[in-house]
Structure formats: structure tokens, C-alpha cells
Amino acid sequence: MTDHLRLGVNIDHVATVRNARGGDYPDPVRAAELAAQAGADGITAHLREDRRHITDDDIARLAQIEGVRLNLEMAATDEMLEIALRQLPQATCIVPEKRAEQTTEGGLDAAAGHNHLARFVREMSAAGMRVSLFIEPDPAQVEAAMRLGAPVVEFHTGSYANLEGEAQAEELRRIADAAALAAKNGIEPHAGHGLTFDNVGPIAAILQLHELNIGHFLVGEAIFTGLEASVTRMRELMDLAR
Numbered sequence: 001m002t003d004h005l006r007l008g009v010n011i012d013h014v015a016t017v018r019n020a021r022g023g024d025y026p027d028p029v030r031a032a033e034l035a036a037q038a039g040a041d042g043i044t045a046h047l048r049e050d051r052r053h054i055t056d057d058d059i060a061r062l063a064q065i066e067g068v069r070l071n072l073e074m075a076a077t078d079e080m081l082e083i084a085l086r087q088l089p090q091a092t093c094i095v096p097e098k099r100a101e102q103t104t105e106g107g108l109d110a111a112a113g114h115n116h117l118a119r120f121v122r123e124m125s126a127a128g129m130r131v132s133l134f135i136e137p138d139p140a141q142v143e144a145a146m147r148l149g150a151p152v153v154e155f156h157t158g159s160y161a162n163l164e165g166e167a168q169a170e171e172l173r174r175i176a177d178a179a180a181l182a183a184k185n186g187i188e189p190h191a192g193h194g195l196t197f198d199n200v201g202p203i204a205a206i207l208q209l210h211e212l213n214i215g216h217f218l219v220g221e222a223i224f225t226g227l228e229a230s231v232t233r234m235r236e237l238m239d240l241a242r
């Protein structure tokens with residue numbers, strides 16, 4: 001259990017806005033620096049196979065920001081492994097990736113993918129990165145992460161974010177139980193996807209969680225209030241829930 005729940009700010013959609021015109025602004029590196037000043041404990045960026053938002057050059061520049069921890073979200077492909085080993089972010093999060101999806105749609109199947117994933121966990125861990133697996137809050141997936149020797153798992157909160165009422169409460173219990181199972185077995189649990197000011201509280205109150213990764217909502221809110229204000233408010237809500 002930890003009192004300080006880290007906030008990783010995902011800046012992918014700053015790049016989405018930039019790429020809409022193909023120029024060089026708004027710059028995700030500037031967003032990363034501002035988010036860190038506003039209380040983010042780290043920056044998360046997903047280098048997708050199709051480079052629809054974050055680019056290779058963004059990752060190279062984000063990896064070099066002094067004092068800002070970078071978590072690289074990546075598919076388990078040889079290309080991404082080679083980039084991670086070259087850029088050496090402090091952390092990586094292995095996610096499933098489908099070309100046609102709007103965003104990451106579900107967790108990895110760490111059980112069925114064991115033989116494929118093992119090399120990624122092993123090689124990136126050996127290079128000093130803290131490797132996380134993005135999984136559903138399902139005991140079978142936590143056990144598969146244990147067999148893979150992953151030091152961290154990130155639970156997909158997308159279903160929780162999309163549900164309401166008793167169904168949402170049930171999904172919250174699944175996340176809390178999975179976080180407890182991971183922590184009991186020495187795996188550091190994180191969570192993320194679809195979190196907003198309105199739904200972050202009950203997730204942040206799960207004391208076993210060490211980190212939340214939040215992006216789309218914060219970047220959207222920044223249009224109205226500025227990025228520093230949106231990150232500051234999220235930080236406050238997370239602290240209030242602990």
C-alpha cells in the first residue's frame with residue numbers, strides 16, 4: 001500500500017492535435033514539461049505502429065527531458081523493442097494494438113501470449129526498464145503476469161469508465177480484488193484508461209494502486225482551463241481519495 005498515488009500524464013493527444021495540421025505545434029514535449037511542473041510524477045506516451053499521434057522523434061525528445069520519468073506504451077513487436085532498447089525510457093507498458101481501433105480496446109492476453117511476451121519482459125528488464133503489462137482486472141491475467149516475471153501490471157479501467165450503477169460498482173470490485181492479488185504477489189499494480197474528474201475517486205481510493213495513467217480527458221480539459229490547471233485538479237482529486 002502507498003499513500004502517494006503517482007499520476008502519469010499521457011500526452012498522446014497533444015500530438016493528435018499537432019498532427020491534424022502536420023506542423024510542429026502544439027509540442028508534446030512542452031506539454032510534458034508543463035504537466036511535470038503541475039505535479040505529474042511521470043509522462044506516458046504510446047508510440048503506435050501507425051504513428052497516428054506520437055512519433056519516433058517525440059519519444060527521442062521525451063526521453064531526454066531532465067528529471068521527467070517516461071513510460072513508453074508499446075505493442076510487443078520487434079520494432080518497438082528495438083526503439084525501447086535504444087531510447088531507454090524509465091518504464092514501458094506493453095499494450096495490445098489493433099490497427100483499426102480508436103484507442104486501446106482491452107488488456108493483453110498475458111496467459112495466451114506467454115511465449116511471445118517473455119522475451120520482451122526479459123530484455124527490457126535486463127536493460128533497466130520497469131516493465132508493465134496492460135491487462136484486464138482478472139485473476140488469471142495477474143497469475144500470467146506473475147509467471148512472466150513482470151514487476152508491474154496496469155489494470156484496464158476502460159470498462160469501469162463506460163459502465164454505470166451496480167455494473168460499475170462490480171467492475172470496481174474486480175479492479176480492487178485484482179490490485180490486492182497483484183500486491184500480495186509482489187507485483188506493483190497501476191491502472192488507467194478513460195479516467196476523468198468524475199470517475200477517478202473510487203479508483204484512486206484503492207490503496208494497493210501505485211500509479212494512474214490518464215490522458216485523453218486531461219488534454220481535452222486543458223482546452224478550457226489549461227494543462228497545468230487540469231493536471232493540478234486531477235492531482236487534488238487523487239489525493240482527496242486516499
Ligand code: PXP
Pocket residue numbers: 010012046073093095103104134154191192193194195213214215216217
Ligand atoms: N494506460 C494505457 C495502457 C493506455 O493505453 C492509455 C491510452 O493510451 C491510457 C492509460 C490513458 O487512457 P486515457 O487517454 O483514456 O486517459
